[in-house]
Amino acid sequence: MSKTNAIRILEKLKIKYSLMEYEFKEDEIDAVSVAKKINFEAERVFKTLVARSNTNEIFVFCIPGNYELDLKKASNAAKVKKLEMIKLKELQPLTGYIHGGCSPVGMKKSYPTFIEESANLFDIITISAGKRGMQIEISPSNLKEILNASFTELI
Numbered sequence: 046m047s048k049t050n051a052i053r054i055l056e057k058l059k060i061k062y063s064l065m066e067y068e069f070k071e072d073e074i075d076a077v078s079v080a081k082k083i084n085f086e087a088e089r090v091f092k093t094l095v096a097r098s099n100t101n102e103i104f105v106f107c108i109p110g111n112y113e114l115d116l117k118k119a120s121n122a123a124k125v126k127k128l129e130m131i132k133l134k135e136l137q138p139l140t141g142y143i144h145g146g147c148s149p150v151g152m153k154k155s156y157p158t159f160i161e162e163s164a165n166l167f168d169i170i171t172i173s174a175g176k177r178g179m180q181i182e183i184s185p186s187n188l189k190e191i192l193n194a195s196f197t198e199l200i
Contacts, residue, residue, distance in 0.1 A: 047176070049148065049151065049174050049175030049176050049179070050141065050148075050150070050151030050152075050175055051148040051150035051151040051172075051173075051174050051175040051181060052064070052174055052175070052181070053151070054150055054151045054191070055150065055181070055183075055191070058191055060183070060187050060191060061183075061184070061187065062181050062182060062183045062187075063181070063182040064174060064179060064180070064181060064182075065083050065171065065179070065180040065181075065182060066178055066179050066180075067079070067082040067083050067178055067179075067180070068082070068178065069082065069145075069177055069178050074144065074145025074146075074177055075092075075110070075145070076090045076091070076092040076109075076110020076111070077090075077110050077111055079110065079171075079180065080110055080111075083171065083180055085171060087109060087110045087111035088109045088110075088111060088163065088166075088167075089109070089167050089169070089170045089171060090109070090110040090170070090171050090180070091107045091108060091109060091110065091160070091161070091164065091170050091171065091172050092107070092108060092109075092110050092173075093105060093106075093107055093142075093147045093148060093149045093172065093173060094106045094107075094108065094114050094130065095130070095131045095135075095136060095139060095140060095147070095156075096114075096116070096119060096128040096129060096130050096131060097128065097129060097130075097131050098120075098123060098125035098126070098127065098128050099125060099126050099127040099128075100125060100126075102123075102125065102157075103131070103139060103154075103156045104119070104123045104125075104128065104156060104157050104158070104159070105149050105152070105156045105157070105158040105159070105192075106119055106158070106159050106160075106161075106199055107149050107158065107159070107160045107161060107164070107172065107188075107194075108161040108199050108200055109161060109163060109164075109200065112161070112200040113200070114130075114199055114200065115198075115199060115200055116128050116129070118197075118198055118199050118200070119159065119199055122159045122195065122197040122198075122199065123157060123159065139152075139153065139154075140152040140153055141153040142173070142175055143177070145173075145177045146173055146174075146175055146176045146177040146178075146179075147173055147175070148172055148173040148174060148175035148181070149172060149188070149192055149194075150172070150175070150181075150188075150191060150192065151175055155193075158192045158193070158194040158195075159194060159195050159196075159197050159199060160185065160188065160189060160192075160194050160195070160196050160197075160199075161196075161197075161198070161199040161200055162196045162197055162198055162199075163200070164185035164188075164196065165185055165196060167185065168184060169182050169183065169184060170182075170183065170184075170185055170188070171183070172188065
C-alpha cells in the first residue's frame with residue numbers, strides 16, 4: 046500500500062483512522078458506487094467537491110455521496126455571492142488529487158472547508174484517502190478539527 050498525503054497527515058497528527066481498500070473500475074468512482082464496494086450506507090461516504098466563488102476564491106465541500114451540493118446553501122456558508130463547481134481539468138492542479146480520489150485532507154493548499162452537518166449523525170464517516178480504491182474511516186469531529194472546517198447545511 047502506498048501512503049497518500051492524507052494518510053501521512055493523519056499519522057503525523059496521530060489522528061485515529063482506519064483504511065479501507067477496494068477494487069474499482071473507471072466507471073465506478075462515484076461515492077454511491079464506492080459505498081456499495083465498501084458496504085457502507087451512501088449517507089456515510091462523503092465526497093469532496095471543489096468550487097470557485099465569483100471573487101475567484103476556492104472552497105471545499107464534503108457531502109454525503111448520494112446527494113448533490115446545494116450551491117445556494119454552499120454560497121451562504123462560504124459567505125460569497127455565487128459559487129460554481131471547478132472544471133475537472135482544474136482539480137489536480139488545485140488540489141493535487143484526481144477525480145474519484147480527491148481527499149479533503151492533504152490538498153496542495155489549505156482551502157476553507159465545509160462539511161455537511163448530517164456527518165454529525167454518525168460516529169464514523171468515510172472520505173477518500175487521496176487515491177482511487179482507498180477510503181479513510183474517520184470521526185466527523187476529527188475531520189472537522191484537522192481541516193479547521195465548519196459543519197453546515199449543504200444539501
